[in-house]
Amino acid sequence: MENPLLTVLSHRTAGIEYRGVVTKRLATLKRRLGVQTKNTKEYSPKQVSTEDVVQDARFAQLLLLQAERAWAVSQETASILETNGSAGKRKRVASKLTKAVQYAMALEQSVSDTQSDEVRLQIATYRLLLEGALYAHKKQWQKLVQPYSAARVGLSALITLAKDAEEAELLADVISTQIDPALGVALLKVSPDRKLDLENASKGYVDAxxxxxxxxEKINPHALEVDEAHGLDEIEWRGHQAKITDPDVARTVSNALTQTKAEEKTISDYDTLLSLWQSANDLVKEELERFELAGIAAHDDTTQNAHIVLTFINFHMLQQRIERDLLLLSEVSQLKTVDRKDHAKTNKEKLPSALKISTHTRLLQLKDSVRLLGNIVQSVDEILNLAGVSNDSSLVSALTATKAAYRAQKLAAIGASYDLVGDYKNALALNSKALQLQQTVGDADHAAVTGIQVPKNAQLVANTARLQALETIAQRLTEKPLNHPVSDNMDSYPMATASDTAHNIVEFDQRLKPVLVKPVFFDIAYNYVDYPAEVQAVETAKGGEEQKTKKSGFLGGLFRK
Structure with missing residues (x-):
C-alpha cells in the first residue's frame, strides 16, 4: 500500500462524482477478493485482520475504500443540509462519518507493523482527519482540538517528505482549508487567552x-518542537495601541515593515511587499471570522484590537501601492517627448533616434499618466474610507489635500493632451480647474501626516497663462467684421476686434424702417375691426337682392326674360 492519504486527497479534488467512482471500485475489489455478499438479507461485513493484510495488501485497500465511501455519502448529505436542514439528515451525516472513522481505525490497526513509517503516519493522519470532521459536524469543539491538532502536526511532518511541490501543496491545502478554520474556532472556545498560534498550539496537544x-518524530525529529515567536507583539498607529495575538500576522507584519524601510525599491520589490501586506490582511480577516463564529462580541477588546490591526495593515498597504504608482509615473515621465516636427522648426541638427517620439506616442504616455494618477486618487479615497480614519480630523484634512493635489495633476495631464492637438479652449478649462484644486491644497506639510508624497504642481500657473495667451491668439485669428450690431444678437459672443465691437453695439441710423410687429396678433384682431361706411353699403345691397327674390317667385322665374 503506497501513499494512501495522498491518493485519497488527489481523487477527492479531481472534480468527479466521487461517491459513484468509489462504489464501483469497492464492488470490483470485493469481487476480486471474493468477499462480496450475494444474499443481502444475511449480510455481515468482512472483518479484516492483520493476517489478511499480510497475506494480501488489497484488504487494506478494501478498508480504505469503505471509509471513503462512507465519507463521500456524508458529504453528499451535508450538501443537502444547506437547503434542507432536517434533523434526520444531520444524524445521517454523523452516522456515516462515525462509520468512516471505524473503518479508518480498523485500517490503522491492520497495518500496524507491516508498512513503512510514512504509510503508517498517512493512515493515522487520515483517521484523525475523519475524527475531526465528525466532531466539527457535531460542533463538539472540546473533542475536536486533539484530533485536528494531531492531524495538523502529522500533515506538517508529511510535507517535509513530499516528492514534489504538487504533493506539498495538496497537504498544505488540507491544513489551510479544513483544519485551521475549525481548529481556530475550537481553540477560541477552549483557550481563555484567545491566542491563535495554531502551529505551536497544535503541537501542545500531541503527546511525544x-x-x-x-x-x-521518526519522520521529523523537530516536528513537536515549539517555535519561538518572532514578530511584533503590539502595533501603534495614530495614537492607538493594539496587541497582535496571531503569530502568523505578527511575523507577516514584521517582515512587511522591514521591507518597507528599504530606501531604494524596484517595481518587483513593491509587488512582493504588497503581497505581504495582502497576506496579513487575509489573516486578520480570517481571525475576525473565527471571532464571530466563536461568539465573541464586536465590542470585545480582542475584536477591537483586530480591527485596529486591520486598519494599520490596510493603511500601509495602500501607502505602498501609491508609492509603486508614483515610481511607475516617474518612469513614464522620464521618457523624452521631443516631437520631430517641432525640432525641425527650431533646430537644423539631426535629432537622435531615441528622441524621435511622435505626437501619438506622447498622447499614449499622457494616457498612462492619467491612468496611474487615477489609481493614486482611488487609493487615497480607500484610505479615507478605512475604519477609524474619519475620527482623525488632522489625517482626514491631510488626505483630502493630497487627493486634491493628485486630482489637479490628473486634470493637468488631460489638459496637456488637448494642448498637444491644438484644442486650447478645453486645455485652458482643464488647467484652470486644476489650478483651483491646487490652491485648496495649501502650504502645510501634509506628507508628514500621511507619509504620502504631495505634488506641488508648480507649472500650473505658467501653463494656464500660456494657454490663455494661445486661446486669445486663436480667437483673434478667427475674428470677422461685424455685419450686425451686438444688440441684435445677444445670444452669441462677437468674434471681432474690440474697436469694431465697441462701434457696433447698437445701430444709430435715424431713418425709419418697416418693422413687423406682432403680425399674427393684428391678423386675428382684423376680424373685430368695424368699417361703418362699408357695412352700410353691404346691408343696402343685401336688401335689394331680397326684394328681387320676393318679386320673382316661382311663376315669375318661369317667365323671366
Whole structure:
C-alpha cells in the first residue's frame, strides 16, 4: 500500500462524482477478493485482520475504500443540509462519518507493523482527519482540538517528505482549508487567552510519548518542537495601541515593515511587499471570522484590537501601492517627448533616434499618466474610507489635500493632451480647474501626516497663462467684421476686434424702417375691426337682392326674360 492519504486527497479534488467512482471500485475489489455478499438479507461485513493484510495488501485497500465511501455519502448529505436542514439528515451525516472513522481505525490497526513509517503516519493522519470532521459536524469543539491538532502536526511532518511541490501543496491545502478554520474556532472556545498560534498550539496537544508522537518524530525529529515567536507583539498607529495575538500576522507584519524601510525599491520589490501586506490582511480577516463564529462580541477588546490591526495593515498597504504608482509615473515621465516636427522648426541638427517620439506616442504616455494618477486618487479615497480614519480630523484634512493635489495633476495631464492637438479652449478649462484644486491644497506639510508624497504642481500657473495667451491668439485669428450690431444678437459672443465691437453695439441710423410687429396678433384682431361706411353699403345691397327674390317667385322665374 503506497501513499494512501495522498491518493485519497488527489481523487477527492479531481472534480468527479466521487461517491459513484468509489462504489464501483469497492464492488470490483470485493469481487476480486471474493468477499462480496450475494444474499443481502444475511449480510455481515468482512472483518479484516492483520493476517489478511499480510497475506494480501488489497484488504487494506478494501478498508480504505469503505471509509471513503462512507465519507463521500456524508458529504453528499451535508450538501443537502444547506437547503434542507432536517434533523434526520444531520444524524445521517454523523452516522456515516462515525462509520468512516471505524473503518479508518480498523485500517490503522491492520497495518500496524507491516508498512513503512510514512504509510503508517498517512493512515493515522487520515483517521484523525475523519475524527475531526465528525466532531466539527457535531460542533463538539472540546473533542475536536486533539484530533485536528494531531492531524495538523502529522500533515506538517508529511510535507517535509513530499516528492514534489504538487504533493506539498495538496497537504498544505488540507491544513489551510479544513483544519485551521475549525481548529481556530475550537481553540477560541477552549483557550481563555484567545491566542491563535495554531502551529505551536497544535503541537501542545500531541503527546511525544504516544505511538503517534513517536511516529511523527521518526519522520521529523523537530516536528513537536515549539517555535519561538518572532514578530511584533503590539502595533501603534495614530495614537492607538493594539496587541497582535496571531503569530502568523505578527511575523507577516514584521517582515512587511522591514521591507518597507528599504530606501531604494524596484517595481518587483513593491509587488512582493504588497503581497505581504495582502497576506496579513487575509489573516486578520480570517481571525475576525473565527471571532464571530466563536461568539465573541464586536465590542470585545480582542475584536477591537483586530480591527485596529486591520486598519494599520490596510493603511500601509495602500501607502505602498501609491508609492509603486508614483515610481511607475516617474518612469513614464522620464521618457523624452521631443516631437520631430517641432525640432525641425527650431533646430537644423539631426535629432537622435531615441528622441524621435511622435505626437501619438506622447498622447499614449499622457494616457498612462492619467491612468496611474487615477489609481493614486482611488487609493487615497480607500484610505479615507478605512475604519477609524474619519475620527482623525488632522489625517482626514491631510488626505483630502493630497487627493486634491493628485486630482489637479490628473486634470493637468488631460489638459496637456488637448494642448498637444491644438484644442486650447478645453486645455485652458482643464488647467484652470486644476489650478483651483491646487490652491485648496495649501502650504502645510501634509506628507508628514500621511507619509504620502504631495505634488506641488508648480507649472500650473505658467501653463494656464500660456494657454490663455494661445486661446486669445486663436480667437483673434478667427475674428470677422461685424455685419450686425451686438444688440441684435445677444445670444452669441462677437468674434471681432474690440474697436469694431465697441462701434457696433447698437445701430444709430435715424431713418425709419418697416418693422413687423406682432403680425399674427393684428391678423386675428382684423376680424373685430368695424368699417361703418362699408357695412352700410353691404346691408343696402343685401336688401335689394331680397326684394328681387320676393318679386320673382316661382311663376315669375318661369317667365323671366
Amino acid at each position: 510519548g504516544s505511538d503517534f508522537g513517536k511516529l511523527v
